[in-house]
Structure formats: C-alpha cells, structure tokens
Amino acid sequence: MATTHQPGSSMKDLGWMESPGKISGLPSGLEYLAEIDQLLIHQQIEIFEALTNIDTKNRYAVRNTMGQQVYFVHEESDFWMRICCQSERGYLLHIVDNFGQEVIRVERPFKWCAGCCWFANADCCAWEVNVESPPGNIIGRVRQNQSPWKPYFDIIDASGNSVLKIRGPCCACQEICCRSDVEFNVLSADEGSEVGKISKQWGGLVREWMTAADNFGVSFPRDMDAKVKALMLAAAFLVDYMYFEMDYHVS
Template structure:
C-alpha cells in the first residue's frame, strides 16, 4: 500500500447537476497536502459532449489543459501546456480498463491506474484510489498535469462505479 500524499476536495456543486449530468457536470477540485495547503486546482467547465479540464498551480496560474478525443474503441487524451503545445498523451488500452498509459513522443513514460479499494468501498462510495507513475526527472509542469489528469479520468470513466468506454 502506498503512502497517501494528497487529498482532493471538490467544491460543492448543484445536486441537480450531480443527479442529471453525472460525468458531464462541471467541477472544481483542489488537491491539498496533508497540512491542507492547496497544491493544484482542476476546473472542468460544462461540456455537453467533449471532456476537457484546466489545471492550475497553487497560485492560480494555468499549468495546462487536458482534452479527450473521441476514439472508438480506445480512450485517448492530449495533455497540453499553458501555451497549447502538446506535452504527452494518455492512452487507455482496450483490454486494461483501469489503466491509462502516459506516452511522450511515442514512448510509454508512465501510467495512471485505478486501484481496487475493496468490495464495500467500491460498491457503496464514490471514493476511488489511483496510482500515478512518471519519470522522476520530469519537470514539475508535467507531473502536475499527470496528477490532474487522474481527476478527469475518474469523472469520465469511473464516476458511476463501473468502467465507461464511450461518453
């Protein structure tokens, strides 16, 4: 079992949005350390079809954007810098629904994986555990975006307690 380093705090939103929009609802999530200090913020506007999120640092400066591409049968995201240049892709293989590979210039550089939390937690709560691996020499910008990607992936693919391929 890994060490819990961060906690996610979602700003309260509309109950109706949560009920009817589900994975499409807008959200704002602060990622805080164990001392309660904000490290990054993920904001997702309402989009009827496409999925995107912006990642901000602790000072409110845009770090980058995550954009999901419509693709059958795979799950594909582009991760862009604040100026819009592509930094890396996230690719969800068909036969590994809880895994997203981090690809940079065509080479796998890391992974985001949803971890099994136990039957009770998986069945009766919205809480999920994820593991993120990336090169230790990556710049803070890329590490921040990889961590922020976890939350968009969770909303889009795992929000309802089962794996969602197309949305």
C-alpha cells in the first residue's frame, strides 16, 4: 500500500497502475489520467484521530476502476491550524505517482471568513484551491461560487476561463438517516450538459459515524483533457474538506 511505498518499489507488489508512457504536451504524471474515465478516492483511517478527536494530516489512495493505485495523496498543514480551524484549515496536498514523484500539488489558502455560499462572490469569502502540475506550473483552480443555498463551484483553467461548473445538492451531508451517495454534478461551461460527477460514497454506518475517512468517486469522459481531469480530482478534495471533514461523533 502507499504507506509502505518507496520510490523504485515494484508496481506489481504494490498494485500500482502501470504508467502508459509519456504523452507529448502533457505534464509528467498526468499521462495516468489520459486513458481512464473514473477515479476512486479512499481516505485512510487514522486511528489516533478517531480516538482523540485531534485532526491529523489526511492521506488518500487514488485508484482506477480495476483497483490499481494511480496516486497517493498526503496533506501538509500546520498542527495548530488543524487544532483550531479543523476542516477550514489551509493546506497543501502533495499528489505523487508510483515512483514517489510529486506530479500534482493542490493548495488551499486559509481565509478567515470563507465558506458561506451567500457571500462567495467576494474572493475573501470563497474557498478555492490552486492546482499545479508539475509543482510550480499552474494548470488551473477550483473556486466556490455564490449561490442561494446549494454548493456551486467553477473549474477554471490556467488562462482564467471557466471550463466546467459543479452543482451540488441542497443538503450535502451523510448521517444515519441519509445513507445514499451524495452527488455533485459536473456540467459544461454553459451548463447545457452534464459531463461528469463527483460522488461522496456512503462508507457504512460504523465508518461514517466513527471516523471522517471518506470515499469519493470522480467520473469524466475518457477523452477529456487530462489537465481538466486533474482539476476535477482537486475539486473532490475541496468538496471533502468543505462538507465531509467533520468532527467525530465519539470522544
């Protein structure tokens, strides 16, 4: 698994997806996304966090539909920010491939008053993540948009153009009485058609009630630009922190 992976380890032993080879014009590491139409994100359960209610750094395994690991994701954040701000903390997510090379970096700047959808037209009140691939090269960002109630997001490319819209449900939560998957629909820029989906999957009563370790599915057209697929992956993490990275129900 990713927790024991070292650069240069055998992909076969670890169940990693084999690299399809370099693709001209595509940042190294994004070629894994070129030929797939779905990603499955599994957040790792942190026993210390479950027992103490103290937020630890999140870690995720990103797999394809065959169960092969595509990426491993680990969070970089300040300890006191995790204690004081919890799910509203700023963070860096380092997304590495099967050779331990960081291929995508996702940054969410901390904002004092971000989160409320009513005021998300103002930059200071909108959550957003900046996405780089490779680190240092901006390929786009995901930004919360103003809405009367439902979660709205824009996926924006490196030129500042909105290329996709995300529309979430009125109630983006999962509790004992709400056990179905929570779906965020991904629409074309003109909102004329649905092109993908980000789904928070129901993890079972014990997992949902005792931990904040979440499972997501991200689907998109196979022929979508791999950079935009990477932005959708980053959007899934933003959705996780905003709506599902909550305090545990046990003390």
